[in-house]
Amino acid sequence: MTKTILEVKQLSKHFARHRSFFSGLNRRTNTIPAVDNVSFYLRENETMGLVGESGCGKTTVGRTILRLTPPTSGSVIFDGRDITHLSDRELRPLRKDMQLIFQDLDAGLNPKMRVHDILSEAVSVYERLSDAEVGIKSRMLLDQVNLKYSKLSSYPSELSGGEKRRVGIARVLAVGAKLIVADEPTSALDVSIQAQVVNLLRDLQKQLGLSYLFISHDLQVVELMSDKVAVMYLGRIVEMGLTGRISGAPRHPYTYILWSSLVEKHSHEATHISKLDRRAAWGVFDFERPESGCRFAPRCPVYEKRGHPVECTDPANEPQLRDMGEGHQVACHFPLGG
Amino acid sequence: MKKYSQTTAEIGDFSKLPLLQKYALADLLYVAYGLLIVALVLVSYILGMFDLLPHDPQQINMGLLMAPPASGGYLLGTDFMGRDILSRLIVGIQAYFLPGLLAISISLTGGVVLGILSGYWGGKLETVITYFTNLVDSFPRLVLILLVIAAFKPDIYYIMVVMGITGVPTVATAIANKIRFLAQKSFIEAALALGLHARVIIFKHILWYNCRALLIIQATLGMGEAILLETSLSYLGFGVQEPVPSWGNMVQSGANYFLQGNFWPSTAPALAILFTILGFNLLGDGLNNILEDRRGR
């Protein structure tokens, strides 16, 4: 039984909303819950995908788990240790085991430093090594990410997108990370390079026994990489389970819409998607965002079809994640398939 | 008409190019001229310090009043009291050199500290520091200096301290903005995520790699301003007093004779002021363009 490397319990992250002078009188809604009551766990050598549209809070989940921003409530347990309230100084030695691959390709790459310097710095953060050892380790890292040694003398501006991404990965490996949160690792890259990066991440996982939290809006890549998937909508997880189940037999209406738009994108067939579902696919901003009751209701085709059932808008009855069997959880009053 | 040519079929390496092709000619000339001026100032300062002057700056030579340049062993001529202008110019540098360095040290140190506190930690600290810098910035510098002179004494060092302090906002804002820019590119966050200490990030990544150019440029411009300030004050009679020479008071005392047709005693120091400040400013400008790659690469 592989051990659990990461456990997230009821994690919430609220951002204070900037309100105008007069609306300060209304104190009730003063914060934006970017992440609301998120719970999941990740085992060693496992990949969990986190999907959702932009603004659903998936990036914030990643950053909060790594304590790059303090959580508002809930707890994060990494490798058996509760890191939720540790101070920066206590956290620093733990940081080497949990790293983030940033969405921005240039993050962490100082434009005035050569690749050689960037890697040497990363290698020496937690250990004191001699120059020779640093050199050897840098080369080893380049080998691991399939970059030629000649790239050591290049500046980041001389690197292509794929190369920058790989240097970023090498940097994260340099400190010896065990858990890697990958935030949109393939988004800014060309299709053929995306394939290279995906292959690389998988090979590294096999070689080094890494665990990934794979955040992406690219459903296909998530499906390919992940063992299990969590779908987020407006800060909450609405469905979670094994990848095959989520993509093949989704229970939450939102998940269904997400995956069917994927199918639609690729084929001329209209598929069996109803007009209601099509309308719902238009996106978060086109609809209201209620803060109580089911958040998806205004956009939910099932809500429409069932004639606006009162449970869905009842503020005291927000749908909670329920186990549907075999670790498949859904937060919906009327999940698909009964 | 624009001409573009590629000399070989291979791509060139920018860093191996001869200087002339790498940077705009104008910038190189600015920097060359500026460095020349800096060298002259330095050399003159040292000469002045060790009294290695062609003539005694105070020595009056009634026989050769207001002589034109290159007459009787006086390279730049003499002033209205027969004193050697060149020597007086050299000694005049003493009036602003060290004080100027003091001013820029204060500006840079204060600016760096406040800039980093404000840009890196942000939050309430940033608000407080911004208020403070805006406050200091809104004071008319010359008035403040005159106040100091009135309240204390016309000591150039006091004056330069004031100048240093009034120069802090510029540097602080520039650095804070630079940090904000880097923060936007997830740059600082990524360094923190890796586990780097805040002090490493600040000193190595922010200051050394990214703010180096900014600081050099602020230093050169600051020096130019210091010179202008000192000479203005001396001209007005608030700085160095006769018979000790300062470029400002040389212009002042020569002014009386200007209208009589004796241009040189006034003009010589004025030109010195002009060329020197120009040198520092152009140095700053040229360096800025070269180091920050501004000219359309």
Next chain:
Amino acid sequence: MTQPLLKIENLRTYFYARSKQSFVRAVDGVSLQVGHRETVGVVGESGSGKSIAAMSVMGLISAGPGVIGGSIHFTGSRVQKNLLEGLDKFVKIKEENARVMEVIKDESGWQKASKRLMRDLRGREIAMIFQNPHASLNPYVTVGEQITESVRLHTTHKSDKESRERAIYWLDQVKIDSPRLRFNSYPSSMSGGMCQRAMIAMALSSEPSLLIADEPTTGLDATIQSKIVDLMEELKSETGISTLLISHDISVISRLADRVAVMYGGAVVEYGPAQLVLDMGATIKHPYTAALLASVPSAQKIRDKANLQAIEGDVLDTINVPSGCRFYARCNQVTAEIREKCASHHPELQEVAPGHQMRCWRFGS
């Protein structure tokens, strides 16, 4: 046989990289055609030159030297002209071994001439939509106003009331909810998908013959992307407009394009009917197209959790252009007999089947 709506022949757009002291051969001899009521898709990755080619057609290239050769014939119902007419008077090229070594160009002169040539075309006969919709809309003017302005400028509906009604009509055509209300919205209050729809409305409101769409779905969420594609399909059949669609997203191209051009390293490497070019199983296939199609995760691969088929190496940077075939370094279909030719000679675009052209030594002499 009527002339195609847009005929690009041997277009060359170069830039100059001072830091490398060499030319960036962004578009190096591209020939394409867009017929009436036809959608031509241009597929390629970054550095392929597809966006630059589109911008060259619209005359939006401002960096030097810019467009240096070729012709762009536009044959609309009201206007017919060569958009690059007279270019050779402003440009002098010196070549060595068929490689451009020196360009002398009167840039300001050409800017003026080009402006004159494009005057009655840009925004009227040829409309363009871009990738980042928020960046392309004026943030200080309401969406409705921007469309109204376009209507007033480019169509016969000049009165306030008429132009406003037309603007609302177009907002409705692009399926924006409550168009009358949305008329007064500012771009900042609209989502990416909505802004993109507004851009499409703005482009179509001038009733152009040709629409150039540069990465219209990139950067939008997956759900929105498919909706935009739906919308474009509908508009295509309703208005009969011709489209030059540029995208790196093969699925988008496959749904909308009648003909497809695949670009790599500044040149078109394969050009033909969409079903042929994008069909993974076709026998006559350019190695790059084949590799590109193979690197997209397919349902089968996902089921098998297999590794994706990546293309070795990195996308060609158009500064360091090799003398042989540009894809040679990454090609996995080079055979011993053509290896020498691939390494040293740049292949021409050859017709390998009626309507299907290919630039490869494997399929042409």
